[in-house]
Amino acid sequence: MALENTNPSGTAAWQELRAHFADMQQASMQDMFTADGSRSEKFHIKWNDFLVDYSKNIVNQKTLDLLQDLAKEVNLAGAMESYFAGEAINRTEGRAVLHTALRAPQSADIKVDGQNVMPEVYAAKNKIKQFTDEVISGSRKGYTGRAFTHVVNIGIGGSDLGPAMVVEALAYYQNQLEVRFISNVDGDHVMEKLKGLNPETTLFVIVSKTFTTQETLSNANTARAWFLEQATQDDVAKHFVAVSTNLKNVTEFGINPDNVFPMWDWVGGRFSLWSAVGLSVALAVGYDNFDKLLQGAHEMDEHFRTAPHEENIPVVLALLSIWYNNFFGAESEALIPYTQYLQKLAPYLQQGIMESNGKSVGRDGNPVNYQTGTIIWGEPGTNSQHAFFQLIHQGTKLIPTDFIGFIKPLHGNHDHHDKLMSNFFAQTEALLNGKTEAQVKAEFDVKGVTGEEADFLLPFKVFRGNKPTNTLLIDKLTPETLGSLVALYEHKIFVQGVIWNIFSYDQWGVELGKQLANSILGEINSGDVKQHDSSTTALLKAFLAKK
Ligand code: F6P
Numbered sequence: 019m020a021l022e023n024t025n026p027s028g029t030a031a032w033q034e035l036r037a038h039f040a041d042m043q044q045a046s047m048q049d050m051f052t053a054d055g056s057r058s059e060k061f062h063i064k065w066n067d068f069l070v071d072y073s074k075n076i077v078n079q080k081t082l083d084l085l086q087d088l089a090k091e092v093n094l095a096g097a098m099e100s101y102f103a104g105e106a107i108n109r110t111e112g113r114a115v116l117h118t119a120l121r122a123p124q125s126a127d128i129k130v131d132g133q134n135v136m137p138e139v140y141a142a143k144n145k146i147k148q149f150t151d152e153v154i155s156g157s158r159k160g161y162t163g164r165a166f167t168h169v170v171n172i173g174i175g176g177s178d179l180g181p182a183m184v185v186e187a188l189a190y191y192q193n194q195l196e197v198r199f200i201s202n203v204d205g206d207h208v209m210e211k212l213k214g215l216n217p218e219t220t221l222f223v224i225v226s227k228t229f230t231t232q233e234t235l236s237n238a239n240t241a242r243a244w245f246l247e248q249a250t251q252d253d254v255a256k257h258f259v260a261v262s263t264n265l266k267n268v269t270e271f272g273i274n275p276d277n278v279f280p281m282w283d284w285v286g287g288r289f290s291l292w293s294a295v296g297l298s299v300a301l302a303v304g305y306d307n308f309d310k311l312l313q314g315a316h317e318m319d320e321h322f323r324t325a326p327h328e329e330n331i332p333v334v335l336a337l338l339s340i341w342y343n344n345f346f347g348a349e350s351e352a353l354i355p356y357t358q359y360l361q362k363l364a365p366y367l368q369q370g371i372m373e374s375n376g377k378s379v380g381r382d383g384n385p386v387n388y389q390t391g392t393i394i395w396g397e398p399g400t401n402s403q404h405a406f407f408q409l410i411h412q413g414t415k416l417i418p419t420d421f422i423g424f425i426k427p428l429h430g431n432h433d434h435h436d437k438l439m440s441n442f443f444a445q446t447e448a449l450l451n452g453k454t455e456a457q458v459k460a461e462f463d464v465k466g467v468t469g470e471e472a473d474f475l476l477p478f479k480v481f482r483g484n485k486p487t488n489t490l491l492i493d494k495l496t497p498e499t500l501g502s503l504v505a506l507y508e509h510k511i512f513v514q515g516v517i518w519n520i521f522s523y524d525q526w527g528v529e530l531g532k533q534l535a536n537s538i539l540g541e542i543n544s545g546d547v548k549q550h551d552s553s554t555t556a557l558l559k560a561f562l563a564k565k
Pocket residue numbers: 174175176177225226227228229230231234287288373525528
């Protein structure tokens with residue numbers, strides 16, 4: 019069954035939210051905190067090792083009720099059933115969307131076209147386990163009989179960002195293997211990443227669902243040519259493995275079919291890290307940790323599937339984001355993890371969020387008359403505080419921000435961790451309260467700033483605050499909590515796509531750029547520039563003249 023087709027802006031809840039927004043747009047969070055001592059008690063969700071405090075938002079109970087009404091009117095509950103049941107909700111590609119099946123228990127019965135997919139999911143998991151155990155233990159060897167020391171993941175988009183983010187996030191749990199990632203077709207990138215590697219001890223994991231992606235195939239060919247400077251064509255089978263649906267192209271490349279790990283068309287590239295696309299993760303941290311990552315994601319799936327929507331973390335965060343995006347006109351959201359381990363979380367979620375919900379045609383085939391996908395960006399704290407936080411505090415734009423922090427440090431450095439977390443708490447408090455005139459004047463008194471100078475400086479130092487934040491306070495960064503965190507954002511994407519009445523699981527816009535690049539490459543190779551707009555023609559000619 020397809021997803022229902024309801025223009026959210028035509029719902030009664032949307033109209034009521036509009037009217038309610040008129041009352042709320044100037045509402046002060048500080049006043050709401052003062053008026054209600056139990057605000058944080060009301061507006062938080064505790065689940066497993068997560069405490070999600072959403073009280074620092076420009077909302078009251080009525081806002082939340084109306085947002086929940088909106089979810090009901092578009093039948094979010096029904097859409098969730100279709101999603102988990104493997105219905106072809108990716109309608110424009112005629113596919114199910116079942117990354118949740120990749121982390122479901124073996125006993126589950128999840129059908130695609132009437133066929134339970136769990137046996138193939140577990141066959142792939144067993145293959146990942148066996149392969150990664152052999153590489154990590156050193157029993158699987160390279161062409162000269164030496165154990166592998168380095169793994170190079172070659173892929174792009176969903177075939178790179180997920181594994182790269184997780185390998186970095188779980189570096190604390192990493193074994194002796196060094197894992198590198200090559201993604202960009204930029205030849206300097208691949209050459210830099212190959213630097214210092216020994217072909218005898220390097221394993222290449224080529225990840226491409228289609229095995230037709232220009233960047234990945236170019237990088238794989240370059241890596242193979244580099245390898246063949248010392249080894250022979252027969253040795254390729256020992257050093258190159260693939261994750262793909264395209265067995266034909268993979269075997270033509272010289273990869274042994276036994277070393278091909280499957281992907282399925284019911285798992286989108288940007289949601290695929292839970293499949294064999296996560297092979298590099300399993301190599302870096304061992305299969306058991308990879309499985310714990312999946313387990314954590316599955317627990318979030320269950321929370322999302324079963325918790326009442328008022329206490330449902332992905333639902334609540336998605337609705338809050340819709341409140342700002344569609345009523346306050348906020349254009350972007352920031353995501354600030356207070357751990358350096360999560361420095362790739364924002365780039366990873368940029369693909370998840372922006373490739374999924376960057377759509378302007380509704381499920382009815384008509385252009386939407388409301389805003390859809392949010393722009394997502396971020397960097398870890400405290401670095402980001404010294405980079406772009408000024409704009410969040412005092413700029414003209416409203417940027418709802420998620421703060422993600424952990425109670426326990428991994429290396430036990432409590433001195434640093436307490437400093438880190440004091441910044442974490444201080445920022446959301448500062449964004450809430452800003453600085454009053456009275457506070458600034460009191461500071462002036464202490465510093466002895468008086469007279470005209472004080473009058474001049476006052477407006478620059480006073481700021482209103484009232485900037486919305488969500489705080490995700492998690493016990494510790496582990497494979498399980500990371501899995502839950504990533505799954506949380508995946509489900510947030512889903513909820514927003516359902517409400518915005520768009521198809522979240524295709525990416526036709528990206529495909530156009532790929533097609534054009536291929537035809538322009540032909541022109542660059544032949545030197546024969548075809549008809550383009552005058553700008554593109556002139557630029558191509560300038561490039562060809564000097565290249
Ligand atoms: O960016 C577009 C895209 O199709 C992504 O969705 C996908 O993750 C990426 O390209 C790579 O595709 P493939 O795994 O087929 O090489």
